[in-house]
Amino acid sequence: MNLYCRLVLPLVFCGVVVYLPFGHAAAQPDLAELTESPVTKKPVLDLSSPAERFNALNSLVRDGKIGRVAARSELKRLLAELRGEYYRKGGIDFLKDTWVFPLAGYDARAMGGGRNKGYIASGYDFFSGNRHGGHPSFDIFIHDRNQDCLDDRSGKPVRVLSLTGGIVVALEREWQQGSGLRGGKYIWIFDPTNDLLVYYAHNSELFVKLGEIIKPGDQLAIVGRSGYNAEKRRSPSHLHLTVLRVRDGLPLPVNVYRELAKAGTGTER
Numbered sequence: 001m002n003l004y005c006r007l008v009l010p011l012v013f014c015g016v017v018v019y020l021p022f023g024h025a026a027a028q029p030d031l032a033e034l035t036e037s038p039v040t041k042k043p044v045l046d047l048s049s050p051a052e053r054f055n056a057l058n059s060l061v062r063d064g065k066i067g068r069v070a071a072r073s074e075l076k077r078l079l080a081e082l083r084g085e086y087y088r089k090g091g092i093d094f095l096k097d098t099w100v101f102p103l104a105g106y107d108a109r110a111m112g113g114g115r116n117k118g119y120i121a122s123g124y125d126f127f128s129g130n131r132h133g134g135h136p137s138f139d140i141f142i143h144d145r146n147q148d149c150l151d152d153r154s155g156k157p158v159r160v161l162s163l164t165g166g167i168v169v170a171l172e173r174e175w176q177q178g179s180g181l182r183g184g185k186y187i188w189i190f191d192p193t194n195d196l197l198v199y200y201a202h203n204s205e206l207f208v209k210l211g212e213i214i215k216p217g218d219q220l221a222i223v224g225r226s227g228y229n230a231e232k233r234r235s236p237s238h239l240h241l242t243v244l245r246v247r248d249g250l251p252l253p254v255n256v257y258r259e260l261a262k263a264g265t266g267t268e269r
Ligand SMILES: [Zn+2]
Pocket: 135, 137, 138, 139, 240, 241
């Protein structure tokens, strides 16, 4: 067995990404975004901002391409960086009493799901990505009987507003019909004041970019029907909202129904 077989092949079988000496990338090239080169110890792909790196990490988690231990330590490290970035870029603390209901022209009465409002935390694990269980989330429905994503009352699109302050840390705008991706065109915002990750899914169009600083009530998107289940006829048009509190790199669901019921309306902002 030559040196190549003894040193490089075991790394490939262990799931470590290695660039072969003949210019061929090994399987799982996406992992290269976060792993060091085994030779130089430098990041294989040097993404410029912490938000871009968080977005890359989130995509790896979403697509089941990174283990939970590695993902958790990377997530903890990146959120510390993003906290610094938020305040450096002029972000200020927004306490819960400044929060804004995330759909313009709507309030908590638009939240479906009966007594628990569809919120099921058990079975949820952030690190299972696109295959996670539970529904630690609220679906907030718009008036859209013909499913054209226009409000039946106004004939206009419905604006998705930021519930909290924070920094945009992940997003997906390339979703296409027929994709298996459940969130469709989504946005994740990190709120350093309250240690929250807030997720807005199924949008039709996004209006923010990675690293952008956000205040409560800022427009993030327009309500859509993007996502594996959300695009189906049986799904009424809605915003899917998830709030996770991060402790030591572990994001866990929090039920913010009370905060949503009290939140201001952002109609005029
Ligand atoms: Zn939902």
